[in-house]
Amino acid sequence: MNRRFALLIGLGALLAGRTASAQEVTIGYQGLPSKSSGESNTGIQVADGVLLHAGVGVEAGYDTNVFYAPSNTVGSSIFRFMPYAEITNATRTGPVSKELTFDARAGLQYRHYGNSEVSNAGFADSWNPNAGLSLNLGGAQFGLGVADVFARIEDAPYANPTNSNTNGVPSGAPSIQRDNNQASIEGRWSPGGGRLTGVLRFTNMVNIYDNNGMGTYSYANAMTNTLMLDVAWKWLPKTAIFLNVSQSYVDYFNQTAAANNSIANSYPLYVTAGLRGLLTEKTSAVLTVGYVNAFYSTGASTTGFLGSTYLDLAFTARLTQLSRAVVGFRHDFLNAVITNFAYEETAYASYVQQIAGRLGLDLSGRYAYLSYQGDAGDPTQEGRVDNLFQIGATLDYFLRNWAYLGVGYSFLDNRSNKPNDEYLKQQVFARLGVTY
Amino acid sequence: MGGTVFAQGSAPEAPPAPGSQAGSSVDLSVKQRPTLTPADMVNQSKEYFTGMGAVVKRIQTLQDQAKREKDIIRLNCVTDKLVQARVNVNIAEQSMATMQESISRNDEGEQTHEFTRLTIVNQKVTVLGAEAENCIGEDLSFVGATRVDVEVDPNIPQYDPTQPGSPFIDITRPPSASPID
Numbered sequence: 172m173n174r175r176f177a178l179l180i181g182l183g184a185l186l187a188g189r190t191a192s193a194q195e196v197t198i199g200y201q202g203l204p205s206k207s208s209g210e211s212n213t214g215i216q217v218a219d220g221v222l223l224h225a226g227v228g229v230e231a232g233y234d235t236n237v238f239y240a241p242s243n244t245v246g247s248s249i250f251r252f253m254p255y256a257e258i259t260n261a262t263r264t265g266p267v268s269k270e271l272t273f274d275a276r277a278g279l280q281y282r283h284y285g286n287s288e289v290s291n292a293g294f295a296d297s298w299n300p301n302a303g304l305s306l307n308l309g310g311a312q313f314g315l316g317v318a319d320v321f322a323r324i325e326d327a328p329y330a331n332p333t334n335s336n337t338n339g340v341p342s343g344a345p346s347i348q349r350d351n352n353q354a355s356i357e358g359r360w361s362p363g364g365g366r367l368t369g370v371l372r373f374t375n376m377v378n379i380y381d382n383n384g385m386g387t388y389s390y391a392n393a394m395t396n397t398l399m400l401d402v403a404w405k406w407l408p409k410t411a412i413f414l415n416v417s418q419s420y421v422d423y424f425n426q427t428a429a430a431n432n433s434i435a436n437s438y439p440l441y442v443t444a445g446l447r448g449l450l451t452e453k454t455s456a457v458l459t460v461g462y463v464n465a466f467y468s469t470g471a472s473t474t475g476f477l478g479s480t481y482l483d484l485a486f487t488a489r490l491t492q493l494s495r496a497v498v499g500f501r502h503d504f505l506n507a508v509i510t511n512f513a514y515e516e517t518a519y520a521s522y523v524q525q526i527a528g529r530l531g532l533d534l535s536g537r538y539a540y541l542s543y544q545g546d547a548g549d550p551t552q553e554g555r556v557d558n559l560f561q562i563g564a565t566l567d568y569f570l571r572n573w574a575y576l577g578v579g580y581s582f583l584d585n586r587s588n589k590p591n592d593e594y595l596k597q598q599v600f601a602r603l604g605v606t607y
Numbered sequence: 608m609g610g611t612v613f614a615q616g617s618a619p620e621a622p623p624a625p626g627s628q629a630g631s632s633v634d635l636s637v638k639q640r641p642t643l644t645p646a647d648m649v650n651q652s653k654e655y656f657t658g659m660g661a662v663v664k665r666i667q668t669l670q671d672q673a674k675r676e677k678d679i680i681r682l683n684c685v686t687d688k689l690v691q692a693r694v695n696v697n698i699a700e701q702s703m704a705t706m707q708e709s710i711s712r713n714d715e716g717e718q719t720h721e722f723t724r725l726t727i728v729n730q731k732v733t734v735l736g737a738e739a740e741n742c743i744g745e746d747l748s749f750v751g752a753t754r755v756d757v758e759v760d761p762n763i764p765q766y767d768p769t770q771p772g773s774p775f776i777d778i779t780r781p782p783s784a785s786p787i788d
Contacts, residue, residue, distance in 0.1 A: 239783065322778045329783040353776045374774045380781075388781050401771040411769035448769045453762045489762045509784040541782075549784060557782065592783045 196487075196497045198519045198535045200563035200581035200598070203228035203253055205606050207528070207572040213607045220260050227254040228604025230579070236596040237289055238330035239585075243339035245330070247286030249598065254279055270310055277302040282325075289327070292340045297325035314359035321352045331591040347388070348381035368411075370401040390428035390548075391508040395421045403447065410448035415461070417441040421506060430469075432548030434511055438466040439504075443481055453490070457499075459483040465504055470511045471545025473504050478514065493525040509555070510547045516540040529569050531577075537561045552589065560584040567602075576603040645710045648722045652703055655729040659699060662736035663692050669739050684742035692735045699728040 205226060206213065214222035230251040236244040255278030260271070280299040289295050305318040328344040335341045357372035374397040380388040396419065403413035419439045423429035426436075443461025450456050463481040465473040473479060485499035498520045505515045521535040541557040560582070567577030579600040587593050643651070666689045673682035702721045709717030 318773075320776045322776055324778050324780070326780055331783070347780065349778060349781070351776055351778050353774060355774050368769070370771055372771075372774070376774075376776075378777070388784065391781075397774075399771070403769050403771075405769055409763065409768055413769070413771070415771060447771075449763065452760045455764070455768050492761055508781050552784065 196519075196521050196535070198521060198537045198563065199561050200579060201533050201535075201565045203230070203602060203604055203606075204531065204567055204575060204577075205255065205257070207531075207569045207575070207606075213573055215607065217258070222259055222261065224257040224259070224607065225255065226573075226604060226606030227252070228602060228606070229253070230600040230602040232579075232598060232600035234284070234596070234598045236594055237284060237286070237294070237327050238335070238339065238341055239327075239594040239596055240330040240335065240339055241591055241593040242332070243330075243335065243337075244594075245286065245288060245339045247284040247289050249600075250283045250285065251600075252281045253604075270308065272307045273305065275302075275304045284327075288338055288340050292342075294327040294346055297346065299324050309359065311365060312361055314361075315357070316359070317354075317356045319352070319354040321350075323348070323350045325349075329592075329594075333591065345382040345387060349388075350377075350379040350381065352377045366405050368403045368405070370399070372399045372401075373397070374399070388508050390423070390425060390432045391434060392424045393421055394424070395419055405448075407448070409455075410446070410450070412446050413444065415441065415443045415459075417443075432508075433470060433546040434508065434548075435467050435469040437468065437472075437506065437511070439506070440464050440466060441481060443483075445483075453488055455487045457483060457485045463504065465506075465512055467511050467545075473512065473514075477502070478504070495521075495523045497521040505541065507543060509549070509552045510543045511545045513541040513543040513557075515542075531565075531567045531569075533563070533565045535563050552592075554588070555592065556588045557592065558586040560586075573607040574603075574605045576601075578602070643722070645718055648706065648718060649710070652699075652706065652722065652725050655725055656696075656699065656703070659692070659696050659729055659732040662732050663689070663696060665736055666692055666739040669742070673742075681742050685739050688735045688739035688742070692732050692739075695728045695732050695735070699725050699732075702728065 203226075205224065214224050217223045230249075230253075232249055233246065234249045235246045237247050238245055255276065257274065257276040259274040261274065278301050280301075282297045282299065284290065284295045286295075299322075301320075301322040303318070303320040305316065307314060307316045309315050325346050325348045328341045328347055330339055330341040330344075334344055353374065353376040355372055355374040357370055359368065359370050361368040374395075376395040376397075377393075378395070379392050383389050397417060398419075399415065399417040401413060401415045403411040405411040417440070419437075421437045421439065423434065423436060429435065441461060441463050443459050443463075445457070445459035445461075447457050448455060459481070460483075461481045462479055463473060464479060480502065482500070482502040484501070485497065487495065487497045489495050499518070501515070501517045503515050503517075505513045507513045517537060517539045519535070519537040521533070523534075524532040526532070537560075539557070539559040539561070541555075541559065543552065543555045543557075545553075547553045547555070561584075562582035563580070565577060565579040567575045569575045579598075579602060581596075581598040581600075583594070583596040585592065585594050666685060670682065670685045670689055673685050702724045706718055706721035706725065709715075709721060
């Protein structure tokens with residue numbers, strides 16, 4: 172299912188604009204804002220009904236643990252520079268109902284560590300581009316949508332006592348480079364008065380780890396194809412019960428390398444049902460329960476009552492017109508790279524507050540329990556259990572509706588039954604930018 | 608005729624019938640005799656008929672207009688004025704005929720009396736024309752096209768929260784591993 176807690180690098184808005192859902196909330200440190208928290212009315216009119224948004228932001232701060240090490244940590248100053256551009260036929264106040272809507276966006280994140288030890292090890296700089304395109308055709312009864320999103324991240328490798336030098340810098344492990352492209356096409360059908368809606372969607376995701384060698388993940392390069400059918404019946408205008416069936420196929424490109432690392436192809440199946448939409452004028456929910464089976468071709472697979480159960484409970488409350496709170500819990504499994512999979516229990520919360528249309532506060536946190544199952548390529552990783560705590564906080568003040576400055580804080584704490592995999596990482600930032 | 612006068616309210620009274628008590632109490636002949644010859648009366652009466660015909664035609668136009676607009680209130684009002692105007696035109700035609708007969712008999716009193724009736728009837732038709740123009744029908748109660756104002760609680764999201772979520776791209780950092788390539 173959706174990995175809603177991913178680092179979105181500004182792409183969330185692109186997809187959320189296509190089929191916005193109240194429950195899709197980004198947890199953790201929030202990227203630079205692309206819009207004022209109030210009525211922004213930004214964008215350059217480049218043609219009739221076409222707006223160009225563009226911006227650039229910089230962040231400077233400190234990272235306490237560049238290499239996610241359990242001890243002997245290496246801290247460094249950190250600098251990030253992020254330009255972006257977006258072209259859309261949405262209006263300045265947001266998407267509007269049209270027979271044709273489109274949104275194309277591209278951005279880049281440049282990151283630099285100032286610590287000379289990090290520089291000398293070759294991990295000082297990284298370039299992380301991202302791009303996305305979405306296109307929607309059709310009206311109220313029939314609709315067709317296509318979308319493609321690409322993102323790349325490059326980050327410093329993990330360090331632990333077995334692979335790092337006396338200064339805590341990993342020796343021999345290249346940086347982690349991950350490229351991900353996700354394309355999707357969907358058809359929407361809503362006959363009659365729109366009480367019954369159906370969505371048939373095909374998604375193709377290609378996941379590539381670039382580097383080879385120790386501490387890299389190229390053996391896990393894979394393609395995932397997913398076919399999803401969602402049927403919803405609205406018994407109220409903004410509230411529906413639904414049935415969702417999703418079948419995926421995860422195919423590793425290098426079967427030999429995958430087998431050597433004890434991971435295998437799989438055919439995850441989800442059959443879920445529940446409720447989506449408003450409970451009251453100010454409260455909405457996604458309540459989902461269902462059956463799940465990972466169907467791994469070899470090795471361990473999801474079993475038992477808990478292993479076959481999917482549960483997603485998310486509540487959103489608009490406390491005031493300028494504030495929103497989200498709490499949620501999810502029980503799922505996660506296709507992993509160190510074993511076939513991990514059972515995942517996640518609890519999260521988010522609070523967003525706007526003040527006078529100028530100030531935007533975002534607080535969020537998550538706890539994730541990950542229990543890795545089955546054989547591992549590295550036998551020392553078998554039976555690994557991670558407890559990941561994540562907190563993000565940002566506060567941005569818009570001097571104008573196109574210029575802002577702010578501060579941010581990120582907290583990551585992984586507590587594991589494998590001591591070498593534990594880490595505590597904190598980042599603080601001051602940030603400023605323009606976006607129009 | 609009495610009914611017509613009653614319906615008009617402020618309209619001038621129709622001239623009394625020849626020889627009635629009311630008619631004998633008004634001495635119009637003495638005043639008009641020096642100013643209008645019989646030929647002048649005939650010519651003036653013809654102008655009255657031209658004017659009354661134009662008024663009747665105008666009221667018919669207003670009636671057709673009300674029919675096209677399906678304005679039943681205005682149509683009723685205009686039709687009422689049209690019926691009254693036609694009745695008065697008929698009276699005027701009778702008076703015209705009587706006046707011409709009296710001219711041939713050289714009966715000055717009769718001439719003056721019928722001409723006076725024609726004058727009053729002409730005035731009444733003119734008033735009916737003005738009243739028909741002022742028939743406003745549904746305009747009186749017309750409040751404009753139906754407009755529905757929907758006030759939505761600003762807390763209710765504008766998007767459709769019942770739709771399935773979009774697929775999210777997964778670019779999370781993978782967990783630490785010591786793979787065997």
